[in-house]
Amino acid sequence: MKSTRFDYLVFAGGLLMLWQLTYYAVGAEIVSSPFATIRRALELVLTNAFWVHAEATMSAFGAASLISIAGGIAIGVWLGLRRFAGDVASPILGSLYSIPKITLYPLILLAFGLGISAKIAFGVIHGIFPVAIFTMNAVRNVAPVYHRTAHIMRLSSVTTAMTIMAPAALPEILAGIRIGIALTLLGTLIGELFASTSGIGFALVRAMGIHAVTDILALTLLIFIFAALLNASLHFIERWVRHGG
Amino acid sequence: MEVKASGQISLRGVTKIFPGYEGHPDVHALGPIDLDISRGEFFTVVGPSGCGKSTLLDVLSGMGNATAGTVMFDGKRISGMVPNGIGAVFQQDASFFWLNVWDNIAFGLRRRGTPYAEIEDRVNRALAFMGLSGFAKAYPAQLSGGMRQRVCIARTLVLEPEVLLLDEPFGALDQQTRLLMGDELLRIWRETGATIVLITHALDEAAMLSDRVGVMSARPGRFIDFVTTGWPRTRDSRIVSDQSFGAITARLWGKLREESIRSLDVAGLVPGAQD
Numbered sequence: 001m002k003s004t005r006f007d008y009l010v011f012a013g014g015l016l017m018l019w020q021l022t023y024y025a026v027g028a029e030i031v032s033s034p035f036a037t038i039r040r041a042l043e044l045v046l047t048n049a050f051w052v053h054a055e056a057t058m059s060a061f062g063a064a065s066l067i068s069i070a071g072g073i074a075i076g077v078w079l080g081l082r083r084f085a086g087d088v089a090s091p092i093l094g095s096l097y098s099i100p101k102i103t104l105y106p107l108i109l110l111a112f113g114l115g116i117s118a119k120i121a122f123g124v125i126h127g128i129f130p131v132a133i134f135t136m137n138a139v140r141n142v143a144p145v146y147h148r149t150a151h152i153m154r155l156s157s158v159t160t161a162m163t164i165m166a167p168a169a170l171p172e173i174l175a176g177i178r179i180g181i182a183l184t185l186l187g188t189l190i191g192e193l194f195a196s197t198s199g200i201g202f203a204l205v206r207a208m209g210i211h212a213v214t215d216i217l218a219l220t221l222l223i224f225i226f227a228a229l230l231n232a233s234l235h236f237i238e239r240w241v242r243h244g245g
Numbered sequence: 246m247e248v249k250a251s252g253q254i255s256l257r258g259v260t261k262i263f264p265g266y267e268g269h270p271d272v273h274a275l276g277p278i279d280l281d282i283s284r285g286e287f288f289t290v291v292g293p294s295g296c297g298k299s300t301l302l303d304v305l306s307g308m309g310n311a312t313a314g315t316v317m318f319d320g321k322r323i324s325g326m327v328p329n330g331i332g333a334v335f336q337q338d339a340s341f342f343w344l345n346v347w348d349n350i351a352f353g354l355r356r357r358g359t360p361y362a363e364i365e366d367r368v369n370r371a372l373a374f375m376g377l378s379g380f381a382k383a384y385p386a387q388l389s390g391g392m393r394q395r396v397c398i399a400r401t402l403v404l405e406p407e408v409l410l411l412d413e414p415f416g417a418l419d420q421q422t423r424l425l426m427g428d429e430l431l432r433i434w435r436e437t438g439a440t441i442v443l444i445t446h447a448l449d450e451a452a453m454l455s456d457r458v459g460v461m462s463a464r465p466g467r468f469i470d471f472v473t474t475g476w477p478r479t480r481d482s483r484i485v486s487d488q489s490f491g492a493i494t495a496r497l498w499g500k501l502r503e504e505s506i507r508s509l510d511v512a513g514l515v516p517g518a519q520d
Contacts, residue, residue, distance in 0.1 A: 145337040151308050152333040153353050153404075163356065167343040243342055244386030 032214040040218035056198040060116050061188045064123025068184050069177055072128045076135020076176070080169075086136055093136070097129035101187065109195060119191035119199065126187030127180040134176020138169035171242045178234040185227055253284040253440055254305060254408065259314035260465075261300050273465040274300045277314060280459070280468065282442060284407075287434055289443040289451040291497060292461030293508035298444045301466065302412050305442065306331050318408075332406030336413040340385040340393045340400075347372070347381040349396050353404045367403050374436075375399040375429075391422045395429075402433065409433075411443045415450070423447070424482045427454055431481060448501070452493040453485055460500045463508035470500045 016034050023033045032040070044050045079086040079093075104125065112118040142165055150160040192201020200219060207215035260276035275297040282288045292298050303309035304316060307327040318328045341349050350371050354364045372378045375395045385393050394414060401409065411430075415423040427450060434441050445451055451458045452474065460470040474493055476484060484490055 143337065143339070145335050145339040146341075148308065148333070148335060149339045152306060152327055152331065152410075153356065154327050154329070155356060159356060163352075164341070167341070170343070241343065242386075243345075243384040 028213065030213065032217050036214050037217045037221055040214045041221050044215075044218055044222070050203075053198055053200050053203045056116070056202075057188065057192065057200040060119040060191070060199065061123060061185055063116075064120045064127060064184045064188050065181050067120065067124045068127030068131055068180050071124070072131025072176065072180055073135050073173065075128070075132040076173070077139055079132070080136040080139025083140075086140065090133075090136070093129055093133050097133060101125050102190065105190075105194065108191075114195050114197070119188050119196060122191035123184040123188035126190075127184030129180075130183060131173075131176045131180035134179070135169070135173050138172030138176070139165065141172070142168045167241075171238055174234065174238040174241060178231060178238060181234065182227060182231060185223075185230075189223065253286075253319060254280070254282040254442070255315075255317040256280040256305065257315050257317075259301075259304055259311045259316060261297065261304055261309070262312045275304070275466045276311075278467060282440060285438055285440055287431075287441045287443070287454060287456045289445060289455035289458045290461060291445060291448060291451045291458060291501065292466060293463050293501065293505040294446070295508060296461045296464055296504070297466030298461060299412055301461075302333075302410055302442070302444055306333060306410055330407040331410065332401035332404055332408070333410040333412065334394070334397050334401055334414045336416040338385070338390065338393050338397070338417070340388075340396045342385050345382050345384050346377055346388075346396050349385070350377075350399045350403050352400060357404075371399040371403040374402070374433075391418050391426065394418065394426070398429075398433070402437065405437070406439060408440045408442065409437075411441065413445055414443075416446065423450065424485075428481045430454060435478060448494050448497045449485065452490055452497060453482060458493075458497060460497060461504070463504045469504070470496075472496055 019031075019034045023031050079089050101122070105122065108118050108121050108125070112121050146164050146168055147160075150164050155163070189199075189201040189204075192199035193205050196202045200223060204216060204219050207219065256278050258276070259278045259280075261274045263272040263274055265271045278301070290298050290301065300309070304311045307316070307318070307323040307325065310325045316323050318331070321328070341352065344352065347368060350368045351364050354367060359367075369378075372381055375398060377392070377395055377399060380388065380392065385396065388396070394417075398414070415426050418426065430441070430443075431454060433439070443451070443454060455474055456476070457474065458472045459468045460472065461467065462469045472493060475489070
C-alpha cells in the first residue's frame with residue numbers, strides 16, 4: 001500500500017506525543033519538552049554561531065560524501081565487471097562494512113591529526129563500503145538478456161555500458177548512495193564528537209559539557225530533520241529512475 | 246517474397262563443445278549440424294529440454310562461436326560477430342525499464358544515428374503495427390508481460406531485420422496470449438518478408454506457425470527430422486482445427502517422445518553449460 005501524507009502526519013504526531021510523555025516521565029533534567037526544544041532549535045538557526053558550526057560540518061560532510069560516492073562507485077563498478085575480483089573482494093568488503101569503525105578512530109587521528117581531514121576520513125570509511133557493495137551487486141545483477149540484446153544490436157562495449165548497463169544498474173546504485181550518505185553523515189558527526197574544534201558534533205559535545213539539555217535535543221532535532229530530508233529526496237530520485245521497474 | 250532455393254543461412258558441420266571445468270568432462274552440446282534456411286522461410290526448431298536449442302541460436306546469430314564447422318549468412322562466413330540484418334527476441338523480458346515504450350522502440354535507431362524525422366516515422370509505424378499506439382508514453386512496469394514482449398518485438402522490427410530469431414519468445418505467456426501472439430507473428434512474417442527462426446518447446450506452436458519444423462535430438466543436439474507443413478502463406482491460428490494439423494503435431498511428438506525421455510534420464514547428471 002502507498003503511504004499517504006496522512007500517514008506521515010499520524011507518525012509525526014505519535015512521535016511528538018511519545019516525546020511529551022517521556023518528558024513527563026523523566027523530567028527536564030534529562031529530556032526537554034518538544035515545545036521548548038523546537039523553540040530553542042528556531043533560536044539556534046537564527047544565531048550566527050550555529051551556521052559557523054553547520055558550515056564546518058557541511059564542508060566535511062560534503063567532501064566525505066563526494067569521496068564515498070565517487071570512490072564507492074569506482075570500486076563497485078570495477079569489482080562488478082571482474083567476476084573473480086568481485087568474488088574475492090565481496091567477503092572482505094562485507095567485513096569492512098560491518099567493523100565498528102569507531103575502533104579505527106585513534107588510527108585516523110594519528111594519520112590525519114585534528115581538523116577537517118580526520119572528520120572527512122571518518123565519514124568516508126563509514127560511507128564508501130555500502131556504496132561499493134551496492135554498486136558491485138548492481139553491475140553484477142544486470143539481467144543477462146540485456147547483454148544479449150546489446151550483442152545482437154551490435155553495440156560497442158562503450159555504448160553498451162553507457163546506454164544499457166549504467167541505466168539498468170542506476171536504481172540499485174542510488175540505493176547504495178542513499179545508505180552511504182546516511183552513514184557518511186554519521187561518521188562525520190562522530191568524528192566531530194571527539195577531538196574537534198568546530199562543527200555540529202562539537203557543539204553537541206560542548207552542550208553536553210555544560211548540561212544544556214535543551215541545546216542537545218535542539219541540535220539533535222536539527223540533525224534529524226536534515227538527515228530525514230536528505231534521505232527522502234534521495235529516495236524520491238531513486239523511485240523516479242526506477243519507473244516502477 | 247519468393248522463397249529462394251539457396252540458403253540464406255547455411256550451417257555445415259557445426260559443433261559446439263563446452264569445455265569442462267573443475268574436473269567435469271567437456272559437454273558436447275551441439276552437432277554436427279548441417280542446415281539450410283531459405284530467405285523468407287518460417288523455420289522452427291523443437292527439441293527436448295537442454296538439447297542445445299539456445300546454443301544453436303547463439304551460434305547461428307554469431308553471438309557465440311562454434312567449436313567446429315562453418316556458419317554462413319548471405320553467403321558470407323560469420324564467426325563471433327553478429328552480422329548486420331539479424332534481430333532477436335528472447336524469452337526473458339528485455340524491455341528497458343528506464344525508457345518509455347516509444348524510447349524503447351527508438352533505442353536501436355538512435356544508436357545507429359538515424360535522423361530524427363525518420364526515427365519518428367518508423368517508431369510510430371512500429372507502434373501502430375504492434376498495437377501499442379496508446380502506450381507510447383507508458384513505462385514497461387505499467388504493461389503486462391505480453392505487451393512488454395510486443396515492445397521487444399517492435400524494438401527489433403523497427404530495425405528492419407532480414408532474419409528474425411525468436412528464442413521461446415512466448416514461453417512466459419499464457420496459452421491464449423500465445424495463440425494470439427502467434428497470429429501476430431504470422432502477420433509480421435507476411436508483411437515484412439523476413440526469415441524467421443523460432444525456437445520453442447510448444448509442438449502446437451511449431452505445427453501452426455512454421456513452413457518447416459526441425460526436430461532435435463537429446464544432447465548432443467542434432468536434427469533427426471524435418472517436417473514440412475505445407476501451410477499456405479496466408480494462415481492463422483484457426484488452422485489448429487485443420488485435419489493435417491493433428492497429423493503434423495503427432496509426427497513431431499512421435500519423434501520427440503523418445504528424445505525427451507532420453508534427455509530426462511540424463512538431465513541433472515551432466516553439468517550444464519546449456520541454457
